[in-house]
Amino acid sequence: MEDKQSFSTILFDWDGCLVNSLKQWSVSYQTVYQRYGILFSQEDFKKRILGDCPVEFDVTDADAFIKELCATVAQWMPTVSLHPYAFEVLSTLHQKEKTTAIVTSSSREVVAKAAQNLGIDRFIKTIVGMEDVVEFKPDPEGIEKAIAFLEAQKEETVMVGDSGKDVAAGKNAGIKTILYYPSVNEEFYTLANQRALQSDFLISDLREVVSIAN
Numbered sequence: 550m551e552d553k554q555s556f557s558t559i560l561f562d563w564d565g566c567l568v569n570s571l572k573q574w575s576v577s578y579q580t581v582y583q584r585y586g587i588l589f590s591q592e593d594f595k596k597r598i599l600g601d602c603p604v605e606f607d608v609t610d611a612d613a614f615i616k617e618l619c620a621t622v623a624q625w626m627p628t629v630s631l632h633p634y635a636f637e638v639l640s641t642l643h644q645k646e647k648t649t650a651i652v653t654s655s656s657r658e659v660v661a662k663a664a665q666n667l668g669i670d671r672f673i674k675t676i677v678g679m680e681d682v683v684e685f686k687p688d689p690e691g692i693e694k695a696i697a698f699l700e701a702q703k704e705e706t707v708m709v710g711d712s713g714k715d716v717a718a719g720k721n722a723g724i725k726t727i728l729y730y731p732s733v734n735e736e737f738y739t740l741a742n743q744r745a746l747q748s749d750f751l752i753s754d755l756r757e758v759v760s761i762a763n
Contacts (some may be wrong), residue, residue: 555763562710563653687717
C-alpha cells in the first residue's frame with residue numbers, strides 16, 4: 550500500500566541496493582564455504598545461504614568463518630559498481646535537503662572506502678555497519694541506531710533495500726519500506742517472493758525513491 554506522505558530521512562541498504570554486488574557476495578560465500586568442506590549447488594546457494602548465519606550450515610567456528618568472509622569481501626568491495634541512477638538519486642536527495650544514510654550488514658570501514666571511491670560519501674550522513682550492532686537485519690538495531698544518530702523522526706524515515714531482511718528490519722523498527730527489485734537481482738529473488746514481502750513500495754528503478762520521498 551502506497552501513501553502520499555513525504556520522507557526527510559532515507560536509509561539505504563548497501564549490497565544489492567546502492568551497489569550491484571550480490572554476484573560477488575555469492576562467489577565469496579561459496580569460496581569460504583568450500584574451504585570448510587561445505588558444497589551446495591548454485592540454486593541451493595541462492596535459496597538457502599546468501600546472508601544466512603554459517604552456524605546453520607554446520608560451520609563450527611562461525612567467528613572464523615565471518616572473519617574469512619569479510620577478508621574476501623574486502624578484496625573486491627573497493628571496485629564495486631553503483632546500480633543505475635544511484636549517484637543521481639543520492640545527489641538529488643542531497644539537493645532537496647533530505648538526509649541519507651546507509652544501514653548495512655557489511656563492514657562500515659569497507660563500505661566507507663567504497664563509497665569514497667564512488668564519490669557518494671559526500672551525500673551520506675552516516676554508515677551503520679556490522680561493527681556497530683549486536684544483531685543483524687531483520688533485527689531493527691541498525692536502523693534504530695541510524696535514526697538515533699540522525700535525530701530523525703520514524704514517521705519521516707523510510708528504509709530502502711533489496712531483500713526480505715531489509716523490509717523486515719524496517720517493519721520491526723516501525724518505519725516505511727521501499728523494496729528495490731532491479732532486473733539484475735532477478736537471479737537471486739523472484740518477483741512473487743518480493744511481492745510477498747509486502748513492502749510499502751516496490752520499485753525497479755532507484756529514481757522512484759526521489760518521487761516517493763517527495
